[in-house]
Amino acid sequence: MLTQKIAFIGAGAMGEALMGGWIRAGVVAxxxxxxxxxxxxxxRYIAEQLQVRTTMDNVEAVSGVDVVxxxxxxxxxxxxxxxxxxxxTPQHTLLSIAAGITTQAIEKHLTAxxxxxxxxxxxPALVGAAASAICLGRHAREEHRYLAHALFGAVGVAVDVEEKLLDAVTGLSGSGPAYVYLFIEALSDAGVQQGLSRDVATKLAAQTVLGAAQMVLTTGKHPGELKDMVTSPGGTTIAGIAALERGALRGTVMSAVAAATQRAKELG
Ligand SMILES: NC(=O)c1ccc[n+]([C@@H]2O[C@H](COP(=O)([O-])OP(=O)(O)OC[C@H]3O[C@@H](n4cnc5c(N)ncnc54)[C@H](OP(=O)(O)O)[C@@H]3O)[C@@H](O)[C@H]2O)c1
Known part of the structure; x- marks a missing residue:
């Protein structure tokens, strides 16, 4: 368990997800x-749900903590x-999850x-399954990277990227859950079309996405290799894949990530 005291400035959806996730994971008391x-x-809601101290005074929250x-x-x-x-002060570590706001833009306000x-x-931080990317500002060192990994790794998977690639991260994993919801809904619709009930089709679709994702993360194998392992010559899966490719699935996904990355750049 980390010993640092942490102040959340903003206790909305992400704030609640992270506080709850860290308490449940036992990384922060x-x-x-x-x-x-x-x-x-x-x-009031946050205090009731999570039994943490609350304040309407941002400055009061920041004084006396190690991490903001x-x-x-x-x-x-x-x-x-x-x-x-x-x-x-330089003894604080300032973490920001604000989309599109660069470390430089934040540092501009700092005198120390x-x-x-x-x-x-x-x-998915809400369910302890976030995908997070981390980059350091000018004055951050390895100990600060370590702290960010300890925190965000406790509610999912965390990777390091150069700051210039954070727009690409926004286009991929930031917006990605919505793409995957669409895919799950489409799989479920397809199951309903083939005669399954909605409940059963959605459960099977979501678990299939979860299972395939776990196979990628657990085995470390290239997704193409895992695909080959379930694709027998002349079988059912290759018939399905051929239909997906006629619809240009991969090109469409690449265009989606490119469009979202471009939009993140514009908003930044
Ligand atoms: N949600 C996501 O998927 C996601 C993913 C990655 C990063 N992020 C980033 O996470 C950040 C928070 O997103 P969110 O979805 O949690 O937003 P949110 O639900 O709107 O939470 C922000 C909270 O901060 C409050 N607030 C507004 N002004 C404040 C101030 N001056 N001092 C203290 N609190 C203030 C808001 O109150 P009001 O409602 O009255 O404004 C709200 O309760 C955003 O910058 C977003 O870019 C979100």
Whole structure:
């Protein structure tokens, strides 16, 4: 278990997912968390659900902690930084999950050399299965990378990337859950078309995606090799794959990630 005290600035969907995930995983004790937000009802809910200390005062939240996590919407980062920057010292670690806000944009507000770490997680953090990418700001060192891995690795899988690639991460794993929901829905529709009930079709579709993903992560084999292992000559699977390829599945997915990456660049 980590001993650092952590302040959440913003206790919305992601804030709740991360606080809950870290408490459940036993990486952070609830006594070491303080959640700050501008919505009193939200804080009441968070205090009730997670039994963490709450405050409506961002500056108060930041003083006396080791780690500050910016979990507000991107357009709120600048006003929040203007508020808390004078309280931040090089002994703090400042983590940000705000999409599209660069470490440089955050550092612009700082007068002291505060270590900043930017992370792009995704919503499966809610169920402890996030895919997160981590990059370091100017003043962050290995110990800060280690801390980010300890935290985000506890609610899923975390990888290091160069900051210039975070838009690609946004296009792939940030937006990716929505692509996969579409695929699961399509598989389920197809099952219904073939006579299965909706419940059964959706359960089979979702578990198939989960199982295939676990095969990729657990075996470390190339997905193409795993595909070959279940594709017998003249069999059912190759007939299905041929139909997918007639619909240009792979080209379409590549176009989707390219479009989302481009949009992330524009928004940044
Ligand atoms: N959701 C995702 O899939 C995802 C994935 C990766 C990264 N992110 C990033 O995570 C961040 C948070 O996203 P979210 O979905 O958790 O947003 P959210 O649900 O809107 O949570 C943000 C919370 O911060 C509050 N807030 C607004 N201004 C504040 C201030 N000045 N001080 C303290 N709290 C303030 C908001 O209150 P109001 O509702 O009144 O504004 C809200 O309760 C975003 O920057 C987003 O880009 C999200």
């Amino acid at each position: 609830r006594e070491n968390i303080v959640a700050a937000d501008v919505v009193a009802d939200r804080l 996590l910016l979990a507000v919407k991107p357009h709120v980062v600048a006003p929040v930084m203007a508020q808390i920057a004078p309280t931040l 050399p505060v270590p900043v770490v930017r992370i792009m997680p995704n919503t």
